[in-house]
Amino acid sequence: MDIKGKAWKYGDDIDTDVIIPARYLNTSDPAELARHCLEDLDADFGDRMSEGDLIVAGENFGCGSSREHAPLAIKAAGVSAVIASSFARIFYRNALNIGLPILECPEAVENIFQGDEVQVEIAAGLITNLSKNQEYQAVAFPDFMQKLIQAGGLINYLREQAGEDNVSL
Amino acid sequence: MAMTMVEKILAAHSGRDRVEPGEIVTAGVDLVLGNDITAPVAIKEFEKIGVDKVFDASRIALVPDHFTPNKDINSAEQSRLLRDFAREQQLENYFEIGDMGIEHCLLPEQGLVRPGEIIIGADSHTCTYGALGALATGVGSTDMAAAMASGQAWFKVPETMKFVFQGELPDWVGGKDLILQVIGDIGVDGALYRAMEFTGETIAGLSMAGRMTIANMAIEAGGKCGLIAPDQKTREYLKGRTTAEYTEYFSDPGADYYEVREYDVSQLEPQVAYPHLPENTRAISEVGEIAIDQAVIGSCTNGRLEDLRLAAEILEGRERHPGVRLLVFPGTQEIYRQALAEGIIDTLIAAGAAVSTPTCGPCLGGHMGVLAAGERAISTTNRNFVGRMGHPESEVYLANPAVAAASAVAGRIISPGEVV
Numbered sequence: 001m002d003i004k005g006k007a008w009k010y011g012d013d014i015d016t017d018v019i020i021p022a023r024y025l026n027t028s029d030p031a032e033l034a035r036h037c038l039e040d041l042d043a044d045f046g047d048r049m050s051e052g053d054l055i056v057a058g059e060n061f062g063c064g065s066s067r068e069h070a071p072l073a074i075k076a077a078g079v080s081a082v083i084a085s086s087f088a089r090i091f092y093r094n095a096l097n098i099g100l101p102i103l104e105c106p107e108a109v110e111n112i113f114q115g116d117e118v119q120v121e122i123a124a125g126l127i128t129n130l131s132k133n134q135e136y137q138a139v140a141f142p143d144f145m146q147k148l149i150q151a152g153g154l155i156n157y158l159r160e161q162a163g164e165d166n167v168s169l
Numbered sequence: 170m171a172m173t174m175v176e177k178i179l180a181a182h183s184g185r186d187r188v189e190p191g192e193i194v195t196a197g198v199d200l201v202l203g204n205d206i207t208a209p210v211a212i213k214e215f216e217k218i219g220v221d222k223v224f225d226a227s228r229i230a231l232v233p234d235h236f237t238p239n240k241d242i243n244s245a246e247q248s249r250l251l252r253d254f255a256r257e258q259q260l261e262n263y264f265e266i267g268d269m270g271i272e273h274c275l276l277p278e279q280g281l282v283r284p285g286e287i288i289i290g291a292d293s294h295t296c297t298y299g300a301l302g303a304l305a306t307g308v309g310s311t312d313m314a315a316a317m318a319s320g321q322a323w324f325k326v327p328e329t330m331k332f333v334f335q336g337e338l339p340d341w342v343g344g345k346d347l348i349l350q351v352i353g354d355i356g357v358d359g360a361l362y363r364a365m366e367f368t369g370e371t372i373a374g375l376s377m378a379g380r381m382t383i384a385n386m387a388i389e390a391g392g393k394c395g396l397i398a399p400d401q402k403t404r405e406y407l408k409g410r411t412t413a414e415y416t417e418y419f420s421d422p423g424a425d426y427y428e429v430r431e432y433d434v435s436q437l438e439p440q441v442a443y444p445h446l447p448e449n450t451r452a453i454s455e456v457g458e459i460a461i462d463q464a465v466i467g468s469c470t471n472g473r474l475e476d477l478r479l480a481a482e483i484l485e486g487r488e489r490h491p492g493v494r495l496l497v498f499p500g501t502q503e504i505y506r507q508a509l510a511e512g513i514i515d516t517l518i519a520a521g522a523a524v525s526t527p528t529c530g531p532c533l534g535g536h537m538g539v540l541a542a543g544e545r546a547i548s549t550t551n552r553n554f555v556g557r558m559g560h561p562e563s564e565v566y567l568a569n570p571a572v573a574a575a576s577a578v579a580g581r582i583i584s585p586g587e588v589v
Contacts, residue, residue: 013358015552015554017533017552017555017556017557018554018555018561021556021561022206022533022535022557023534023535023539025235025236025535026236026241026243026247027243027247028210028213040555040561060357060358060361063357063391064293064388064554065292065293065533065552066207066290066292066293066295066309067206067309068210068291068309068310068311069206069210072210086358088358088361088391089361089362089393090293090309093308093309093312094308094311097309097312097315098309098311142193144193145193154311154312154315155217155218155311155314158218158318159217159219162218162220166220167218167219167315167318167319168195168321169195169315169319169322169323
């Protein structure tokens with residue numbers, strides 16, 4: 001699965017309230033959530049981003065609430081991957097569980113700027129900054145999480161594991 | 170080998186003698202929680218898994234507390250999904266409006282969380298139950314769905330940070346100030362991926378309400394969970410609420426900690442977290458002239474009886490400043506009734522407060538107290554992110570109930586000592 005797009009660069013502690021404000025949480029329709037993705041942080045994002053673009057942010061991306069609507073909104077907006085120096089743990093789980101590609105890579109975050117063309121090879125964790133001709137290696141996922149990613153999320157993984165009348169992880 | 174509380178609880182629930190930080194384990198869960206925002210997504214995901222029944226109808230709690238009593242048609246549809254699912258699955262712990270309370274005040278009160286258990290909730294403040302010595306942590310809707318089907322969840326065994334508090338708390342200083350001090354100290358990602366353990370003579374002296382306020386905000390430091398070892402106060406609290414057997418776990422003396430931090434709280438002042446992060450804390454004496462439009466007292470952080478008592482103590486015989494809306498949200502119906510019986514509600518209303526049925530509403534800018542552009546609130550809730558309580562240009566200052574009540578009287582953020 002190769003990913004290529006323009007980088008949207010943000011700072012540290014991007015919280016789930018700015019990713020998708022609670023005033024829009026009276027629905028879980030991904031298309032509706034996508035319309036308001038990041039609007040309190042960057043009013044331009046929704047109108048100007050293109051399908052396949054990436055979000056590149058600092059430490060603790062996705063901190064705050066457990067709302068899965070946050071990665072759902074990002075995914076439905078057409079963002080192909082999120083690269084951050086670190087992720088808040090519930091967001092990290094949620095992204096893996098719903099199949100939104102995420103990469104932890106402080107070096108990439110330091111060197112990628114707004115508008116840079118970025119390519120990502122998810123399985124290898126390899127990030128290429130095409131605008132600067134640089135490569136960065138993301139932190140590798142533990143085996144279990146790689147299985148989740150390969151299955152396309154937790155529900156698919158669980159279905160693969162399911163027996164006749166019971167399921168277990 | 171010595172282990173921490175969290176390691177012992179994870180080992181016991183995954184059929185292991187011991188676990189080590191960094192390992193990923195699959196563990197059985199004792200309770201799975203969802204609310205009217207997160208459970209609708211979980212129910213849809215559950216239906217994709219291909220099982221008919223939840224793993225155990227007594228171990229799932231659904232609490233419609235966020236946009237309830239429903240604020241609009243969409244939120245009513247979301248609540249109906251919970252109601253229908255609870256009926257179909259014959260869930261024993263669905264709380265209809267009238268029984269409903271703010272989930273993290275309600276579940277401990279109902280005796281549904283006990284020491285040594287693993288509780289996952291599709292709400293980030295699920296970590297509150299760590300105050301009873303449980304491993305409780307927030308997850309998303311898909312994890313909730315998977316756990317409703319399988320009774321299990323995956324966990325990365327966290328490293329543990331220990332916070333030791335010594336000294337007697339000064340007047341008007343409580344659990345909220347201890348945890349705000351910690352968050353101010355280590356930052357909003359200072360405990361990222363880690364467990365937090367709170368201990369020391371100050372914690373031993375705190376009520377269960379104060380302990381729950383501390384554990385509640387572990388997530389605001391990025392923590393996976395925030396635990397306090399069970400003691401006699403925990404056992405007293407559980408008496409009459411549950412007859413279930415439970416196991417108490419304690420960290421071994423030689424257990425390995427990522428870090429140990431010690432605090433002497435005898436000189437601690439009430440803390441105020443400035444916009445737009447809970448780590449932006451200042452002592453109340455360092456707060457300048459900050460006029461407020463709204464004061465909110467309540468929530469899963471500070472909506473317990475003790476919190477309302479504290480507010481009433483300050484508001485007794487006083488009135489809110491004419492420029493301030495004072496909103497009070499008791500955490501549960503039981504808390505509300507006790508507050509009525511003690512005359513607290515009358516005192517609050519006499520002071521000009523609007524007292525609401527339990528709801529998360531204003532804390533997340535949902536309803537019942539949304540802020541306009543440029544407005545400023547002092548709030549006993551847990552987050553002050555951009556737009557948290559309403560317009561992205563509004564501001565939220567976090568504090569304890571005494572500071573919020575005193576500020577409602579003064580019309581600006583002020584130390585309770587200056588009002589009483």
